[in-house]
Amino acid sequence: MKTVIERGEDVSRRRPAAGTRRPHPAFDPRAVSEFTATRLSVYVRCLAVLEAEGVRHVSSQHFARRFDLNSAQIRKDLATFGEFGVRGVGYEVSELHKHLASILGLDRTRRVVIIGAGHLGQALADYGGFQSDGFAIAALFDNDAGKIGARTRTGIAVRDIAELAAIVAREGVAIGVITVPASAAASVARRCVAAGLKALLNFAPVRLNLPPGVRVRNVDLKIHLETLAFYIPSPATKGAPA
Amino acid sequence: MKTVIERGEDVSRRRPAAGTRRPHPAFDPRAVSEFTATRLSVYVRCLAVLEAEGVRHVSSQHFARRFDLNSAQIRKDLATFGEFGVRGVGYEVSELHKHLASILGLDRTRRVVIIGAGHLGQALADYGGFQSDGFAIAALFDNDAGKIGARTRTGIAVRDIAELAAIVAREGVAIGVITVPASAAASVARRCVAAGLKALLNFAPVRLNLPPGVRVRNVDLKIHLETLAFYIPSPATKGAPA
Numbered sequence: 001m002k003t004v005i006e007r008g009e010d011v012s013r014r015r016p017a018a019g020t021r022r023p024h025p026a027f028d029p030r031a032v033s034e035f036t037a038t039r040l041s042v043y044v045r046c047l048a049v050l051e052a053e054g055v056r057h058v059s060s061q062h063f064a065r066r067f068d069l070n071s072a073q074i075r076k077d078l079a080t081f082g083e084f085g086v087r088g089v090g091y092e093v094s095e096l097h098k099h100l101a102s103i104l105g106l107d108r109t110r111r112v113v114i115i116g117a118g119h120l121g122q123a124l125a126d127y128g129g130f131q132s133d134g135f136a137i138a139a140l141f142d143n144d145a146g147k148i149g150a151r152t153r154t155g156i157a158v159r160d161i162a163e164l165a166a167i168v169a170r171e172g173v174a175i176g177v178i179t180v181p182a183s184a185a186a187s188v189a190r191r192c193v194a195a196g197l198k199a200l201l202n203f204a205p206v207r208l209n210l211p212p213g214v215r216v217r218n219v220d221l222k223i224h225l226e227t228l229a230f231y232i233p234s235p236a237t238k239g240a241p242a
Numbered sequence: 243m244k245t246v247i248e249r250g251e252d253v254s255r256r257r258p259a260a261g262t263r264r265p266h267p268a269f270d271p272r273a274v275s276e277f278t279a280t281r282l283s284v285y286v287r288c289l290a291v292l293e294a295e296g297v298r299h300v301s302s303q304h305f306a307r308r309f310d311l312n313s314a315q316i317r318k319d320l321a322t323f324g325e326f327g328v329r330g331v332g333y334e335v336s337e338l339h340k341h342l343a344s345i346l347g348l349d350r351t352r353r354v355v356i357i358g359a360g361h362l363g364q365a366l367a368d369y370g371g372f373q374s375d376g377f378a379i380a381a382l383f384d385n386d387a388g389k390i391g392a393r394t395r396t397g398i399a400v401r402d403i404a405e406l407a408a409i410v411a412r413e414g415v416a417i418g419v420i421t422v423p424a425s426a427a428a429s430v431a432r433r434c435v436a437a438g439l440k441a442l443l444n445f446a447p448v449r450l451n452l453p454p455g456v457r458v459r460n461v462d463l464k465i466h467l468e469t470l471a472f473y474i475p476s477p478a479t480k481g482a483p484a
Contacts, residue, residue: 029473041468104468112467119368119395123361128424128447129464134471174474175467182370199470205370217470221461222371225354225417226283226346228441228459229376231271232416 027080034217039077040100042069047097059090106134111171113197115188116179117142117150117158120203124177126154138171139163161188165195174198182206189216269322276459281319282342284311289339301332348376353413355439357430358421359384359392359400362445366419368396380413381405403430407437416440424448431458 029037046067050058060078064071078084078091081103085091101107112130114121117140124130125140131154142148143161150158159167167173176197180188185204192200199215202208208216271279288309292300302320306313320326320333323345327333343349354372356363359382366372367382373396384390385403392400401409409415418439422430427446434442441457444450450458 032472034469037469037472038465040472041465044468045462103472105471105474106468110471110474119361119365123365124463126361127463129462130467133464135464135467175470177467199474201466201470215470215473217466219463219466220287220371221366221369222375222377223280223283224443224459224461225372225377225419226286226348227276227279228417228443228457229347229352230274230279230282230345231457232347232352232441 032080036077036080037104039073040081040104042067043074043077044097044100044104044106047093047100050093051097055093057086057090058093060085062090101134104134109134109136110175111136111138111173112175112177113137113139113141113164113168113173114177114179115141115161115164115192116181116184117144117147117152118179118181121177121179122152124179125152125156130177138173139167161191164191168195168197175201177201177203178208179203274322278319278322279346281311281315282323282346284309285316285319286339286342286346286348289335289342292335293339297335299328299332300335302327304332343376346376351376351378352417353378353380353415354417354419355380355406355410355415356382356419356421357384357403357406357434358423358426359386359389359394360421360423363419363421364394366421366445367394367398372419380415381409403433406433410437410439417443419443419445420450421445 046063046069050063050066058066060071060074063069064074075085078096082099084096084099098107112135114125114130114137117125121140121142125137129135131137137156139159140152140156141161141164142158147158148160152158168176174197176192176195176199178185178188178192178200182204185202185206186208189200189202189208189210193210193214197214200208200210200217202216202218203221205220207218210216288305288311292305292308300308302313302316305311306316317327320338324341326338326341340349354377356367356379359367363382363384367379371377373379379398381401382394382398383403383406384400389400390402394400410418416439418434418437418441420427420430420434420442424446427444427448428450431442431444431450431452435452435456439456442450442452442459444458444460445463447462449460452458
């Protein structure tokens with residue numbers, strides 16, 4: 001098996017002895033764009049699908065076709081994080097899955113707090129993805145005395161926002177999810193920063209001004225609707241039978 | 243003012259007489275990738291910010307810097323949809339905003355149905371973005387007799403899923419949002435297709451197999467959490483003060 005890497009081909013390497021773990025390459029997460037990080041997250045779930053199906057090896061072309069991705073982009077992204085892939089064999093699904101999950105930190109558990117126990121906050125607290133594979137809800141907060149002490153469907157208690165800083169410190173929480181109304185988002189975000197949170201996932205439709213060192217990701221659910229609508233012909237005459 | 247377009251510069255054209263509307267170029271939405279459509283949606287909201295600030299012209303470089311985008315990508319994307327931009331002046335903010343919004347169909351109102359009146363369904367029904375600028379909730383459905391007839395915080399009534407097909411036909415609805423549990427998503431999706439829906443926004447953590455001609459967009463909220471977590475150092479020792 002050759003180890004020569006040719007242009008335009010998969011990034012290839014001699015297969016390491018079984019059990020050998022290649023060290024993480026030295027990369028600075030801050031130098032990786034949010035788009036790349038998001039794609040990494042997509043690759044991990046695609047690899048999980050393949051692994052569950054018992055697929056052992058996959059080429060970037062097959063991977064791209066299967067999940068409607070771009071094979072050149074896949075090779076470029078993966079090259080950022082290490083040397084994967086075996087000429088003529090492709091990527092080892094299970095190994096690559098484990099490796100990328102580890103880069104994303106999914107092999108550790110990160111505690112997350114949610115601020116705002118309205119419908120969205122409760123939906124997220126009970127959302128499978130927020131309570132599995134690398135994440136755990138440390139607490140759900142609200143400032144409404146009528147909600148404090150109640151539990152969500154899956155049993156997460158709503159706690160008083162006054163306890164935020166204490167719980168963040170005690171549980172080593174770095175990530176907060178903001179699900180309060182737009183009018184309350186700025187003051188809640190300041191409170192999160194003061195409590196020591198380092199990253200905020202913001203569902204409120206408002207831009208947050210935060211000090212450097214605190215990362216924010218704004219989730220705009222309307223973009224999904226707009227992107228879908230783009231492909232649908234203009235509304236037909238009302239009353240036309242479907 | 244020259245009309246020559248040079249490589250590496252903004253796509254430039256003589257400014258049309260005031261009031262002149264350039265026709266939409268002939269493009270087939272099916273040939274536009276979902277990534278491009280999503281960026282279009284991002285551009286529209288960035289342009290809305292600039293317009294609200296009273297900015298009249300913006301270069302692709304300034305636009306990219308301001309919103310942390312890529313200027314070459316902006317020029318390439320916009321060139322797909324028409325000829326915009328004036329040499330030395332940049333893009334006309336208000337005109338470009340209007341034009342892109344029209345390409346996305348935001349100048350028309352599309353009716354949307356939501357299936358699943360749990361926390362997520364109710365949160366989305368009341369979510370500002372789903373009830374403004376191009377979208378209106380036609381109905382929120384559930385099959386739980388205990389929920390049917392209730393109203394969300396903003397007054398949207400929960401209707402019986404048995405009425406889905408009739409309402410889709412009567413209101414000319416093309417888009418459905420699926421917010422049912424994973425176990426119910428496949429059968430709900432089949433029901434949506436049978437009712438005549440052409441596009442589904444799926445929040446259930448399950449892949450849907452749908453006939454050709456029906457577009458699906460899966461929303462995976464965990465990707466946001468993973469992408470954020472990527473930038474946060476590994477959890478510190480528990481108990482460390484924040």
